[in-house]
Amino acid sequence: MAVLTRTALRQRIQAAVDAVTGLTVSAFAPELFGSDTAREMAGRFSVGLGVSEPAPQDRQVRTAEGVYCQTPVTVRIAHKLRADAQVADLDAASTVADAAMVGVMAPGNLANCQIYFVRASQELTPQAEFVLSTLDFLVYHRIP
Numbered sequence: 001m002a003v004l005t006r007t008a009l010r011q012r013i014q015a016a017v018d019a020v021t022g023l024t025v026s027a028f029a030p031e032l033f034g035s036d037t038a039r040e041m042a043g044r045f046s047v048g049l050g051v052s053e054p055a056p057q058d059r060q061v062r063t064a065e066g067v068y069c070q071t072p073v074t075v076r077i078a079h080k081l082r083a084d085a086q087v088a089d090l091d092a093a094s095t096v097a098d099a100a101m102v103g104v105m106a107p108g109n110l111a112n113c114q115i116y117f118v119r120a121s122q123e124l125t126p127q128a129e130f131v132l133s134t135l136d137f138l139v140y141h142r143i144p
Contacts, residue, residue, distance in 0.1 A: 003066040004112040004141040006049055013073055013137075014047045016103040020096065023077065033076050034125065034132060041130055042080040045100070049073055055140055066142035072118075075100060075135040081128060090131060093122060097133035104137060113141035 004012075018025055023045050026033055030048025034041075050072030057068055077100060079093035097120060105115060118136040125132060 002112045002142065003144045005143060006052060006071065009071060009073070009113065009139060009141060010047055010049050012109055013075065013104055016106060016109055017045050017047065017075055017077075017100045019103055020099045022096065023100070026078075030074065030076070034078070034130075041078045043078070045075060045077040047073065047075050052143060066144050068140070068142050071139045071141065073115075073137040073139055075104065075137070077133040077135075079131045079133065081124065081131050090122070093131040093133050097122070097135060100133075101135055104135070113139050115139050 014025060017023060022043050024043055026044040026046045027040075028035055028046065030046040033044075033046035033048075052069045052071040055068050055070040077093070077097055079089060079096060081089045081093075101117065101120065103109075105117060109115060116138045118138050119134075120136075121134045123132050123134075124130070
């Protein structure tokens with residue numbers, strides 16, 4: 001397994017989600033996602049990385065090949081919630097999140113890493129204007 005930097009990992013996941021029809025990358029940092037103005041929020045997403053740490057291994061570590069680590073990845077997607085079509089919008093948000101999950105897990109993204117799906121969830125923003133879908137993954141890769 002060749003090395004894959006954290007930046008390259010985030011960009012790879014972002015490109016996979018960006019390929020889903022109707023989604024656009026948010027200009028906000030992942031930790032601030034959801035702070036977008038209502039005009040800019042619908043159809044936006046962010047990709048954030050958690051703390052990378054050495055992964056448990058069954059074999060001897062070969063640091064010359066890079067450090068084998070695990071990195072949690074979180075994808076958040078905003079979908080507009082209309083007052084008169086809430087159930088339909090919840091279904092539409094789930095469909096978009098499912099498409100993003102399939103894109104992230106596509107075989108083309110598995111070069112130099114292993115991606116595992118961890119969980120998917122949905123929540124409403126405090127004003128119930130948007131559905132925020134969250135997809136969590138755990139990625140095993142070697143960092144230089």
